[in-house]
Amino acid sequence: MIVNIMRKTANFFLLFVVILFLLACQSAVDQQLQAEEQTKRIQGIYVYGHEVNTFQKCGSKKTLWVIGDNSVLHDLQGQYYKLISHPYEDVYLELDGTLLPRATDGFAVDYDGQINIKKIFSMQKKSEFNCVN
Numbered sequence: 533m534i535v536n537i538m539r540k541t542a543n544f545f546l547l548f549v550v551i552l553f554l555l556a557c558q559s560a561v562d563q564q565l566q567a568e569e570q571t572k573r574i575q576g577i578y579v580y581g582h583e584v585n586t587f588q589k590c591g592s593k594k595t596l597w598v599i600g601d602n603s604v605l606h607d608l609q610g611q612y613y614k615l616i617s618h619p620y621e622d623v624y625l626e627l628d629g630t631l632l633p634r635a636t637d638g639f640a641v642d643y644d645g646q647i648n649i650k651k652i653f654s655m656q657k658k659s660e661f662n663c664v665n
Contacts, residue, residue: 572628572629573626573627573628573653574589574626574627574628574629574631574647575589575590575624575625575626575627575662575663576588576589576590576592576624576625576663577590577622577623577624577625577658577662577663578598578608578612578622578623578624578625578655579620579621579622579623580598580608580609580612580620581619581620582619583639584620585597585598585605585639586598586643587625587627587647587649590662590663591663594644594645595643595644596631596643596644596645596646596647597635597639597640597643597645597646597647598646598647598649599632599640599646599647599648599649600629600648600649600650604649604650604651604652605649607652608625608649608652608655611652611655612655615655615656615657621658622658623655623656623657623658624655624656624657624658624659624662624663625652625654625655626652626653626654626655627647627649627650627651627652627653628649628650628651628652628653629647629648629649629650629651630647630648630650631645631646631647632645632646632647632648633645633646634646
């Protein structure tokens with residue numbers, strides 16, 4: 533009986549430690565994104581489609597959910613549809629925007645953070661010459 537109680541206590545403790553570790557990791561990602569919250573010119577890959585509106589900065593593995601004023605998003609999506617030849621096609625995008633932490637609801641919670649697009653500088657079909665540092 534005491535052995536069972538000790539096992540349950542050990543399992544609970546292990547679960548508690550794992551949860552704390554995961555929360556710490558998420559906090560570190562959020563802090564990094566908050567540190568980059570300044571509006572700046574950013575280059576990367578944009579994808580739009582049904583329930584998808586994402587941006588990935590050049591050189592980053594983090595995928596961000598795109599937000600912005602309706603007029604900016606409407607222009608962004610219009611330019612996107614003029615360029616693509618098939619759904620969910622990657623395009624290269626240069627923008628002025630603000631990096632934000634992960635959302636707490638909606639489709640955006642499944643992504644590493646958000647980007648609030650303020651201005652679109654250029655959009656073109658993705659090529660081997662995009663995102664080259």
